[in-house]
Amino acid sequence: MPTKPTRAPKAKPTSAGSSTASGADAELIILTRKTLGEVKGRIWGQFIELGGRCINGGIFDPGSPLADEHGVRRDVFDALRELQPTHVRYPGGCGVAYFDWQELVGPVEERPRAKLFRMTRVPQSTAFGIPEAYDYCKRLGAELYLTVNAHTQTPQDAGYLVEYLNGTTPTKWADLRRKHGREEPYNVKLFGLGNEIYGTWQPGYKTPEEYVAWCKEAIQEMKAVDPTIEIVVCGCGRYNPEWDRKVLKGLIDRVDMISVHNYFGRPVFKDNMAAYRVCEEMLNWLNVSVDEAMDSLLTRKIRPGLAFDEWNVWYRTTHDPLADVEEIFNKGDALTIATLFHVMLRHTKSITLSNISEAVNMVGGIFTDRERSVRQTIFYPQKLFRAKHSGRVVETVVDAPVFAAKHERFFCGIVDVKKAQDPTVPTLLHFNDVPALDALATVDEARGRLSLSVVQKLEDRPLRTKLSFRGLQPKGAKVKVHRLTGASLEVMNTLDSPHNVGLETSVQDVGEVFEFPPASLTLLEFEL
Numbered sequence: 001m002p003t004k005p006t007r008a009p010k011a012k013p014t015s016a017g018s019s020t021a022s023g024a025d026a027e028l029i030i031l032t033r034k035t036l037g038e039v040k041g042r043i044w045g046q047f048i049e050l051g052g053r054c055i056n057g058g059i060f061d062p063g064s065p066l067a068d069e070h071g072v073r074r075d076v077f078d079a080l081r082e083l084q085p086t087h088v089r090y091p092g093g094c095g096v097a098y099f100d101w102q103e104l105v106g107p108v109e110e111r112p113r114a115k116l117f118r119m120t121r122v123p124q125s126t127a128f129g130i131p132e133a134y135d136y137c138k139r140l141g142a143e144l145y146l147t148v149n150a151h152t153q154t155p156q157d158a159g160y161l162v163e164y165l166n167g168t169t170p171t172k173w174a175d176l177r178r179k180h181g182r183e184e185p186y187n188v189k190l191f192g193l194g195n196e197i198y199g200t201w202q203p204g205y206k207t208p209e210e211y212v213a214w215c216k217e218a219i220q221e222m223k224a225v226d227p228t229i230e231i232v233v234c235g236c237g238r239y240n241p242e243w244d245r246k247v248l249k250g251l252i253d254r255v256d257m258i259s260v261h262n263y264f265g266r267p268v269f270k271d272n273m274a275a276y277r278v279c280e281e282m283l284n285w286l287n288v289s290v291d292e293a294m295d296s297l298l299t300r301k302i303r304p305g306l307a308f309d310e311w312n313v314w315y316r317t318t319h320d321p322l323a324d325v326e327e328i329f330n331k332g333d334a335l336t337i338a339t340l341f342h343v344m345l346r347h348t349k350s351i352t353l354s355n356i357s358e359a360v361n362m363v364g365g366i367f368t369d370r371e372r373s374v375r376q377t378i379f380y381p382q383k384l385f386r387a388k389h390s391g392r393v394v395e396t397v398v399d400a401p402v403f404a405a406k407h408e409r410f411f412c413g414i415v416d417v418k419k420a421q422d423p424t425v426p427t428l429l430h431f432n433d434v435p436a437l438d439a440l441a442t443v444d445e446a447r448g449r450l451s452l453s454v455v456q457k458l459e460d461r462p463l464r465t466k467l468s469f470r471g472l473q474p475k476g477a478k479v480k481v482h483r484l485t486g487a488s489l490e491v492m493n494t495l496d497s498p499h500n501v502g503l504e505t506s507v508q509d510v511g512e513v514f515e516f517p518p519a520s521l522t523l524l525e526f527e528l
């Protein structure tokens with residue numbers, strides 16, 4: 001979708017030599033020899049859910065004039081393809097607990113026509129089932145990441161699911177797939193066991209002991225059919241480290257990843273700019289739990305990864321039958337997303353899977369009605385980062401002014417606006433030293449490219465920043481400057497006004513000092 005140039009201030013790089021470090025407000029030192037991790041694997045994931053209007057009414061909408069002959073929305077598919085997802089998580093989320101997998105396969109007319117999503121008491125059609133999700137992923141060039149109903153189904157059902165999908169034997173469940181018209185196995189390799197199963201908001205929620213017992217049996221059943229599958233189990237993160245310790249200790253010899261979810265953001269921009277701290281803290285805690293479990297089993301050679309399989313900004317809406325968590329994001333939220341992507345990229349050594357949550361309508365980067373769709377503000381950092389960050393993540397040292405901000409620790413999302421202004425809320429974490437710049441650099445030797453994305457967090461002034469490169473040096477006199485557009489932090493992309501925020505690119509002279517506009521996202525693309 002073309003984006004319109006806006007009134008956002010242009011960066012003014014000073015040519016080399018005309019400014020000194022002492023003339024700058026801040027400095028970024030890019031240590032190109034210090035590798036933090038690699039941009040690889042399942043880290044650009046999307047999440048589609050049989051909940052709200054994500055799949056039904058978003059991805060799949062047979063009544064829409066924009067749907068193809070299978071009921072799939074063409075416009076939504078095209079937008080998702082622009083993001084080049086590595087994988088797609090399906091069918092939940094909370095949604096996974098309301099479906100038996102057997103109800104999501106076979107001829108549509110033989111499936112129950114809908115199941116009740118009891119959280120909002122809204123029926124969810126079963127017509128976009130597992131084969132439909134599989135085909136959708138194939139067309140997107142993405143891997144299907146299937147969540148398993150560990151809530152109300154049995155470990156044996158999980159084994160039968162793998163036999164249905166991947167089985168090659170002449171046996172009941174593989175034969176059912178054949179009867180459904182598919183001879184060759186699907187070969188789905190990635191399975192998540194349940195969703196937030198520690199939470200009382202989920203049917204079939206479990207204690208850690210119950211969950212470990214369920215998983216042990218399920219993993220045995222599933223891997224007996226196909227030993228090459230990978231398993232993700234539910235973790236919790238900072239909010240309940242005890243859960244993680246018990247789950248990891250119980251399953252350390254048989255899991256590939258442990259998941260963690262969190263939603264960030266407050267209706268105060270400068271507080272949003274501290275969300276990344278909460279996120280880093282949560283990941284660090286989970287890594288400690290993984291290490292502790294590894295220490296308890298010295299024979300395991302490969303450390304389980306973290307599956308950060310639901311995260312986003314979410315602070316305005318709640319589970320509502322008519323508009324289930326249909327967050328309309330502003331430009332400020334897109335900057336928060338960029339800082340969270342920075343965290344994810346800084347942690348690629350331990351994060352082996354990441355999903356922004358969700359793809360459409362439900363806290364979605366894409367928003368629809370029957371006849372239209374719009375790329376929300378948070379769509380654009382996803383698109384930019386996916387296109388421009390590749391290769392090695394290298395360390396960037398930030399020396400910048402600092403400010404104070406506060407943030408909830410967990411699922412802050414559902415805070416009301418009044419509460420959000422109250423600095424005494426005990427669940428708030430207070431940070432006195434949030435740097436005004438948040439930067440992430442990647443070096444892609446094969447492409448001859450160094451990409452530096454920078455969120456400038458101060459609303460009231462630009463920051464003249466000295467850029468210092470250690471090790472590799474950019475060459476050439478020009479830099480490509482990609483910028484998130486938008487006239488103010490509050491501006492949104494809506495169905496009626498879809499182009500307020502987008503991306504623009506210019507080519508500028510390389511200078512020693514670069515001026516980052518107030519409250520902005522800039523990605524500088526240097527030639528190496």
Ligand code: AHR
Nearest residue numbers: 093094095195196357358
């Ligand atoms: O993304 C909305 C919901 O938030 C998901 O279904 C659930 O997993 C999380 O609590």
